[in-house]
Amino acid sequence: MSSRRHFNPWAFVLPGVIAGGVILGVPVVQALWTSLHRLRLYRLHDQVWVGLDNYLRLWQDPLFHLSIRSTVVFTLGCTVLSVIAGLAVASVMSTRGIRGTTAARFFMAFYLVPFVATQVVVGMMGRLYVWEPEYGLVNYVLAAFGIDGPMWLISQDTAMWATIITNTWRLTPLAVLIFYAALATVPEELLESAEVDGAGGWKAFVQIKLPMIRYHIGFIALIQLTSAFREFDTVFALTGGGPGRATNVLSLLVYNEGISAANLGMANAISFTMLIIVAVISLIYMRLARLGELGQ
Amino acid sequence: MKPSTHRPWLRALVAALLLGLLATASAQVTLRIAEHPGSHVAPMEEYFIPLYEELTGVNIVYEVLPADQVWQKQQLEAQANSNYYDIGYHSPGWFGYYHEKVAGLDDLIEEFGFDLSQYSDAVQASHMRNELLRPGEIIAIARNPQTPIYSYRADWFAHPDEQAAFQAAYGRPLAAPATWEELYDIAVFFTRPAGATVAGETLAQPLFGYSASIKPPGGMARAFLAIVYSLGLDGWDENYDSDLSDPILLEGAAYWKRLIQDTFPPQAQTWDFLEHLSFMREGRLATAEMWPEGVLTVEGDGAPTAGKLAYAPLPQWPGNRKDLPIGRSFLGGGGVLIFDTPNKAEAFKFLQWLFEEQSKEFNLRTAMFSRADQFTDPDVLASYDFYETFLPAWQEQTTYAFPRQYEAEWGAVMYTPVGEFANDVLYDTLTPEQSQRRLVDNMERIFDESGYR
Numbered sequence: 140m141s142s143r144r145h146f147n148p149w150a151f152v153l154p155g156v157i158a159g160g161v162i163l164g165v166p167v168v169q170a171l172w173t174s175l176h177r178l179r180l181y182r183l184h185d186q187v188w189v190g191l192d193n194y195l196r197l198w199q200d201p202l203f204h205l206s207i208r209s210t211v212v213f214t215l216g217c218t219v220l221s222v223i224a225g226l227a228v229a230s231v232m233s234t235r236g237i238r239g240t241t242a243a244r245f246f247m248a249f250y251l252v253p254f255v256a257t258q259v260v261v262g263m264m265g266r267l268y269v270w271e272p273e274y275g276l277v278n279y280v281l282a283a284f285g286i287d288g289p290m291w292l293i294s295q296d297t298a299m300w301a302t303i304i305t306n307t308w309r310l311t312p313l314a315v316l317i318f319y320a321a322l323a324t325v326p327e328e329l330l331e332s333a334e335v336d337g338a339g340g341w342k343a344f345v346q347i348k349l350p351m352i353r354y355h356i357g358f359i360a361l362i363q364l365t366s367a368f369r370e371f372d373t374v375f376a377l378t379g380g381g382p383g384r385a386t387n388v389l390s391l392l393v394y395n396e397g398i399s400a401a402n403l404g405m406a407n408a409i410s411f412t413m414l415i416i417v418a419v420i421s422l423i424y425m426r427l428a429r430l431g432e433l434g435q
Numbered sequence: 436m437k438p439s440t441h442r443p444w445l446r447a448l449v450a451a452l453l454l455g456l457l458a459t460a461s462a463q464v465t466l467r468i469a470e471h472p473g474s475h476v477a478p479m480e481e482y483f484i485p486l487y488e489e490l491t492g493v494n495i496v497y498e499v500l501p502a503d504q505v506w507q508k509q510q511l512e513a514q515a516n517s518n519y520y521d522i523g524y525h526s527p528g529w530f531g532y533y534h535e536k537v538a539g540l541d542d543l544i545e546e547f548g549f550d551l552s553q554y555s556d557a558v559q560a561s562h563m564r565n566e567l568l569r570p571g572e573i574i575a576i577a578r579n580p581q582t583p584i585y586s587y588r589a590d591w592f593a594h595p596d597e598q599a600a601f602q603a604a605y606g607r608p609l610a611a612p613a614t615w616e617e618l619y620d621i622a623v624f625f626t627r628p629a630g631a632t633v634a635g636e637t638l639a640q641p642l643f644g645y646s647a648s649i650k651p652p653g654g655m656a657r658a659f660l661a662i663v664y665s666l667g668l669d670g671w672d673e674n675y676d677s678d679l680s681d682p683i684l685l686e687g688a689a690y691w692k693r694l695i696q697d698t699f700p701p702q703a704q705t706w707d708f709l710e711h712l713s714f715m716r717e718g719r720l721a722t723a724e725m726w727p728e729g730v731l732t733v734e735g736d737g738a739p740t741a742g743k744l745a746y747a748p749l750p751q752w753p754g755n756r757k758d759l760p761i762g763r764s765f766l767g768g769g770g771v772l773i774f775d776t777p778n779k780a781e782a783f784k785f786l787q788w789l790f791e792e793q794s795k796e797f798n799l800r801t802a803m804f805s806r807a808d809q810f811t812d813p814d815v816l817a818s819y820d821f822y823e824t825f826l827p828a829w830q831e832q833t834t835y836a837f838p839r840q841y842e843a844e845w846g847a848v849m850y851t852p853v854g855e856f857a858n859d860v861l862y863d864t865l866t867p868e869q870s871q872r873r874l875v876d877n878m879e880r881i882f883d884e885s886g887y888r
Contacts, residue, residue, distance in 0.1 A: 202864070400852070401847045
């Protein structure tokens, strides 16, 4: 009787575990296996075991360290900005008088466009219409204020910022959706009590709303972090990793090694290293943010 | 019971029509072509493909891909045995990556009677064969073998004010450069801010002295290889020892950095193959690298610069390792190949029609040369005034062009790494010496792995 009670839940999750194991596990194992070999795109039949050689060469390569640095800046920038922007928009949208109105519903639907847009399209739009130095939207607006805008994607000083902002634009709608739903769960009477006690909008936001949606913030930050960490399409279409190597994040390094340099062994070594990095960061983050307590 | 209004003969007719449609649809050949961007694309899309479809009923899907993605997409489809492309664009440097998936053309040439004698031995060797990987076989048809030359605004060069100012500044007449250093001087001379004048006219926008399209790594590689080969370097010798460790490479890289920083439009760093010619067409560039297949961008109908340009071979690098009298780049451009798909015979028939039957028309509409009859046809030679300086420069330059080695590794040891080298030097990502070491180490390691050394 007791064993039947324990068996049933496992029986329900087993198909998912098996499917997940196959879908996720096989490519991961294959990537690990390939990373331990020398394999060139133009000699796919010639796979030679090299052990950890690809990893050793990778860690000795100064350009890999440069890519890690770019990836960290890009990931943190996108995560922090998208969470802040998401909180700001969701807070405004959930304000009494705005929440639930037709305009609010329309705006929420409209706001999803960047989220569902193809990332390459976002990158191309950014390059051709937003950040283009002569005819782009940003410099056009700046010029209206008498400011001579920089060559955003061509200068090493500004390319990373332009890339972060473009990707943040794409990531923010998810944060808005989750935070908007989360803020709707904050009890109205609690906010009314705070108002009676003299707490203004900002104080109520910081001392009541934020603590009550802290798990949502933690969750979204984790999702954005892992998404930005492995971002490829937007950066590739926007800057191609340049100027120089200013925006050459790890996922572009994988592409350059695997496709341009035809070195599949090394490309898989970078991919697997990325997997380990993001797994470790996620575990540390989940522990710090106590996301593991969710659902308990 | 209500009698049926459908008559048996009507049903039979409908069924026959449907079957006929089905049979027609299943019998219709669809050729899918991967294409490289360039000024030939419009004539292909607007004239040759519709005409062939009309004449034969063959359906043609024409996919124009970004320059650096053509070979990657072809390669991935070929490796996957997807039969996705029937015809691909072929550049000698990329060919080795998927040579096993390409159809040999000798049987088709014999069956359909294609005239190989129109292609010179050099063009056949570099663009139609690969004696290392597919010895003894024709595996492609040359379409636009070419190498870059120097193009300049002849009207500005000839202007008395510009002549006088240049003479005063540099002590020599303003003329097409004989050395790369002279090219730099001219480029600096013409780099001017908005509001300045050129040839007596006030500039509404800044003018730049020289440019190529240098989006890394492919564009940068393509452009910087003109310096590498002008230095007299080959990449490697017959023993697979690299000559890129020669200190002259650092001289070339330092020069290239100076040239880009002082004279190129900043946007050039985001430009893909030939995009800089649009800038020249707008009158914002005084001189430029010219891959011949892009010439109609600046000389074609309606181009504001048409008839205002002149052409010369690339300048010499004094002290180069091979005593070359002029500069050189690799023999690039390419041709078309046929993948080993069930449509290969139909694909060959299309190419034969395009390059033999339509040879003259193809040249007149694209300004692409590959066959002997194109260089001698009076209608072709009379078709553009600019051919007067263009064709001699092209032919002289082609004499010195560097034919790329046949090894499949060319892209992995030269094209991509040389582009990265130039890019890393330009942006100080690594020191020049570090970048050079990285370039040479990569080449030697790959040759060792491949068992060449």
